[in-house]
Amino acid sequence: MPVIATACPRNCYSTCAFGAVVEDGRLVAVEPDPRNPATAEGPCLKGLSYVERQHHPDRILTPLRRQDDGGFAPISWDEALDEAARRFGDIRERFGPQAVLYYAASGTKGLLNGCGEAFWRRFGGCTTTYGDLCWPAGLEATRLTLGDNIHNDPDDLAHARLIVMWGKNAAETNIHQMCFVDQALDAGARLVVVDPRRTQTSERAELLIQPRPGTDGVLALAVARLLIDHGGVQHEFVRDHVLGFEEFDALVHELSVDEAARICDVQRGAIERFAELWAVTRPATLCAGFGMQRYSNSGQTMRALISLPVITGNIGVSGGGWVYANLATQVFGTRSPFDFLPPDQDDGVVRVGVSTSRLGRDLPALTDPPVRAAWVERGNPLAQQPETGRVREAFAGLEFTVVVEQFMTDTARAADLILPAKSMFEQTDVIGAYWHPYLQLRRKALEPEGEVRPETEIYRALATRLGCDGPGLDDEIPGPDDTAVRCWLERKLAPLGLTLADFDSGPVRAPGSEAVAFADRVFPTPSGRIELRSEEAARRWGVDPLPRVALPEISSVGSGADPATPLQMMTPNTKNRIHSQFGNLSLIAARDPGPFVQIHPDDAADRGIAPDDWVRLFNDRGELTVSAVVDAGIRRGCVAVTNGWWGAQGGLVNLTSEGRETDMAHGAAFHDNLVQAERLDRSEAM
Ligand SMILES: Nc1nc2c(c(=O)[nH]1)N[C@H]1C(S)=C(S)[C@@H](COP(=O)(O)OP(=O)(O)OC[C@H]3O[C@@H](n4cnc5c(=O)[nH]c(N)nc54)[C@H](O)[C@@H]3O)O[C@H]1N2
Numbered sequence: 001m002p003v004i005a006t007a008c009p010r011n012c013y014s015t016c017a018f019g020a021v022v023e024d025g026r027l028v029a030v031e032p033d034p035r036n037p038a039t040a041e042g043p044c045l046k047g048l049s050y051v052e053r054q055h056h057p058d059r060i061l062t063p064l065r066r067q068d069d070g071g072f073a074p075i076s077w078d079e080a081l082d083e084a085a086r087r088f089g090d091i092r093e094r095f096g097p098q099a100v101l102y103y104a105a106s107g108t109k110g111l112l113n114g115c116g117e118a119f120w121r122r123f124g125g126c127t128t129t130y131g132d133l134c135w136p137a138g139l140e141a142t143r144l145t146l147g148d149n150i151h152n153d154p155d156d157l158a159h160a161r162l163i164v165m166w167g168k169n170a171a172e173t174n175i176h177q178m179c180f181v182d183q184a185l186d187a188g189a190r191l192v193v194v195d196p197r198r199t200q201t202s203e204r205a206e207l208l209i210q211p212r213p214g215t216d217g218v219l220a221l222a223v224a225r226l227l228i229d230h231g232g233v234q235h236e237f238v239r240d241h242v243l244g245f246e247e248f249d250a251l252v253h254e255l256s257v258d259e260a261a262r263i264c265d266v267q268r269g270a271i272e273r274f275a276e277l278w279a280v281t282r283p284a285t286l287c288a289g290f291g292m293q294r295y296s297n298s299g300q301t302m303r304a305l306i307s308l309p310v311i312t313g314n315i316g317v318s319g320g321g322w323v324y325a326n327l328a329t330q331v332f333g334t335r336s337p338f339d340f341l342p343p344d345q346d347d348g349v350v351r352v353g354v355s356t357s358r359l360g361r362d363l364p365a366l367t368d369p370p371v372r373a374a375w376v377e378r379g380n381p382l383a384q385q386p387e388t389g390r391v392r393e394a395f396a397g398l399e400f401t402v403v404v405e406q407f408m409t410d411t412a413r414a415a416d417l418i419l420p421a422k423s424m425f426e427q428t429d430v431i432g433a434y435w436h437p438y439l440q441l442r443r444k445a446l447e448p449e450g451e452v453r454p455e456t457e458i459y460r461a462l463a464t465r466l467g468c469d470g471p472g473l474d475d476e477i478p479g480p481d482d483t484a485v486r487c488w489l490e491r492k493l494a495p496l497g498l499t500l501a502d503f504d505s506g507p508v509r510a511p512g513s514e515a516v517a518f519a520d521r522v523f524p525t526p527s528g529r530i531e532l533r534s535e536e537a538a539r540r541w542g543v544d545p546l547p548r549v550a551l552p553e554i555s556s557v558g559s560g561a562d563p564a565t566p567l568q569m570m571t572p573n574t575k576n577r578i579h580s581q582f583g584n585l586s587l588i589a590a591r592d593p594g595p596f597v598q599i600h601p602d603d604a605a606d607r608g609i610a611p612d613d614w615v616r617l618f619n620d621r622g623e624l625t626v627s628a629v630v631d632a633g634i635r636r637g638c639v640a641v642t643n644g645w646w647g648a649q650g651g652l653v654n655l656t657s658e659g660r661e662t663d664m665a666h667g668a669a670f671h672d673n674l675v676q677a678e679r680l681d682r683s684e685a686m
């Protein structure tokens with residue numbers, strides 16, 4: 001049976017290489033491909049579930065048009081494209097092209113994603129979002145401090161003697177990283193986890209610190225203070241490579257360790273133990289996740305965290321460093337693995353007019369022109385955007401919405417026209433990653449199911465109908481067959497000195513990437529040094545030039561507290577879904593049948609909540625009903641529900657979250673969210 005080497009393009013750290021086993025035009029199995037050294041063990045359960053997903057009976061295989069009764073009926077491609085062209089053309093005539101919102105999110109990686117923007121530029125322009133729901137505050141904090149978002153190769157973690165997993169639940173979200181953690185631990189390394197919840201990642205940790213959510217920056221500064229006071233600083237490294245250490249020293253001494261322990265609500269002894277591990281264990285790697293990066297103070301928080309590997313001289317060494325998001329594969333001049341526009345790229349054609357995190361608020365407020373229509377692809381904003389209620393209203397207020405989708409998601413349900421989306425097996429593309437440094441070829445393995453057409457074909461057909469298929473179209477959006485796509489990819493690779501043939505022997509290391517980041521001690525910051533003090537941070541984001549951290553704006557303590565909603569709600573990612581993808585498959589549903597809230601026994605007892613009870617989680621933005629998992633592994637005063645459940649599954653967590661930006665880079669402060677929990681009688685829950 002033919003095995004086609006390919007790679008998973010989901011928005012996930014791992015970005016696994018794997019083999020697609022094809023028989024009679026169907027995907028029948030998925031095999032590990034050890035040629036990617038970061039993911040040699042092979043794909044996770046989600047990867048294995050592609051066999052079900054690819055040929056799933058619920059897959060959308062024809063264009064669907066909304067009916068008067070709210071349902072959908074299949075229509076032909078000609079009807080669908082004629083209608084889309086007519087409606088968008090009409091809106092362009094009445095209001096101008098920027099009355100169309102082009103919303104693209106993280107559904108798949110690939111260079112061909114750029115064709116969307118190319119099409120809308122041909123259309124005359126559009127409105128699009130800036131910022132991102134995922135990671136921007138951490139990326140910006142890293143760039144401001146170190147100058148670049150690069151880190152050591154994944155397998156280098158096996159050389160660490162101290163590993164700190166901070167707000168990262170790698171055992172669920174980056175399972176391949178745990179292989180290297182295990183290798184390091186087996187060789188005697190120490191593991192510290194910082195997370196308000198006990199997780200699978202903390203199983204082998206010798207120290208688990210469970211701070212009050214959003215206080216991590218305070219914790220980091222307290223550790224730095226102890227390191228400075230007790231000889232844990234590598235003064236030579238700091239002298240040669242760090243800007244602003246003296247002021248940083250003063251900053252960390254503004255707060256006593258006892259005060260920090262009180263703010264974080266952790267034992268002073270735990271902070272001391274943590275600092276001692278940093279002081280005596282080298283090399284040390286801090287793997288920072290996205291958990292504490294989803295608060296309104298997260299840019300400054302992340303800057304405070306980076307100071308620990310910096311002052312201990314753990315940057316630029318094997319086994320040491322800062323691991324957040326490795327953008328080494330961003331070598332095509334594009335902006336991120338998913339091509340999000342930064343806000344300063346408004347060029348009068350593409351209006352970069354809506355903050356992603358505030359979509360529900362910003363979209364209806366836009367004027368001159370107002371947004372009247374939307375095109376959504378690779379995203380499920382009606383589940384994944386904060387403040388779902390407002391986002392729903394904003395979409396409901398539009399004249400015309402097209403959603404390009406594989407399945408009937410909450411967003412697809414709200415469309416006027418649904419166009420069937422390709423799967424990863426149905427078109428060749430080159431994909432990057434954000435943990436390992438390998439470019440990979442996602443090879444076409446199957447003909448599209450049913451009447452599915454890749455986005456590139458949809459765009460070309462629309463361009464013809466809208467009269468914007470003039471010169472250069474083939475350069476911007478490749479023609480239909482795999483040969484045309486491959487030629488287009490060759491042209492993208494050529495400036496890097498690469499060809500598609502280079503991928504015959506497996507993943508290709510991104511040109512310019514190094515196994516140990518910053519080994520040359522070159523830091524591309526304004527001063528050329530690691531910037532603990534950053535004037536750029538102050539200028540761009542209006543924050544203190546030092547990593548001075550405040551509490552999040554909305555927190556269960558401090559001025560943001562509200563007795564009506566005392567519980568801080570966290571909505572982390574989970575093992576068997578990628579956000580809102582995969583949960584509809586039977587292989588996954590067998591393990592994760594429905595949404596639940598993780599709640600501390602004391603909080604549960606206060607509310608008469610017993611295990612498996614139905615619980616209403618609510619605030620004045622919205623509510624959801626989920627079952628209770630009473631678990632002493634979560635901090636008191638916190639609740640957690642994983643994100644990515646569909647409305648039909650009853651777990652739309654973002655009904656409660658608020659559209660609020662992070663302090664830097666227009667990220668989403670999902671976790672600045674307070675709720676109340678209430679036990680429901682069985683009859684009410686039904
Ligand atoms: N299986 C799977 N893998 C994925 C994804 C997925 O959906 N499923 N999504 C991918 C994507 S897009 C992303 S962004 C990453 C994210 O993956 P991670 O970096 O692991 O981030 P999260 O899951 O958001 O949160 C991680 C942990 O942070 C904790 N946390 C919450 N608030 C705080 C806090 O204030 N302080 C601290 N210290 N910890 C806190 C949560 O309890 C959680 O255990 O995973 C990627 N990988």
Ligand SMILES: Nc1nc2c(c(=O)[nH]1)N[C@H]1C(S)=C(S)[C@@H](COP(=O)(O)OP(=O)(O)OC[C@H]3O[C@@H](n4cnc5c(=O)[nH]c(N)nc54)[C@H](O)[C@@H]3O)O[C@H]1N2
Binds near residue numbers: 380404422579643
């Ligand atoms: N409350 C809360 N909300 C969150 C988060 C959180 O931690 N808490 N995390 C945030 C983060 S980190 C992220 S990255 C976002 C993710 O938010 P989204 O990017 O919206 O993620 P998905 O839920 O994966 O939705 C992607 C959609 O793309 C579709 N798709 C897949 N492949 C293709 C394709 O080739 N073409 C087209 N047209 N469609 C395709 C899938 O079927 C799926 O419905 O969610 C954010 N939302």
Ligand SMILES: [Mo]
Binds near residue numbers: 011133135
């Ligand atoms: Mo993300």
